[in-house]
Amino acid sequence: MPPKRRFTSKFKIQLKAGAATPAPPVGPVLGQHGVNIQAFCSEFNEKTADKKAEGLTIPVICYVFEDKSFQLEFKTSPASVLIKKELGITKGSAKPNTDKIGKITRAQLESVAKQKMTDLNANDMDAAVRIIAGTARQMGLDAEIK
Secondary structure (H helix, E strand, C coil), X not given: CCCCCCCCEEEEEEEECCCCCCCCCHHHHHHHHCCCHHHHHHHHHHHCHHHXXXXXXXXXXXXXCCCCCXXXXXCCCCHHHHHHHHHCCCCCCCCCCCCCCEEECHHHHHHHHHHHHHHXXXXXXXXXXXXXXXXXXXXXXXXXXX
């Protein structure tokens, strides 16, 4: 949820859970917005420590205020990351339209959609499943929607 008070800038960055360091790409992005790099890294790592074991990528929106303080808004992991975790695969197909790497069932699609539902633009589970199925198809998977 965006902050109630006025912010001067905002940016979005995706990092591995619990693994933010001042090294690139984090440092340069934070530096150009005037954010305290060490404070950002420690807050991000503290709030994502529970997901570190899973190795998930966590998107975060950082709102920067006039006094250079900041507020973090955490999002759910990208659908492709959740699909790879659900199926236990390391990456999608290099040629998704011609080389299929496997299948994903309706139950697996629903599992990913439930995790991602807060960030999806869907009114019901069926619409959410169709959105996740589209991502799965772009990864080279055959999606069983019905």
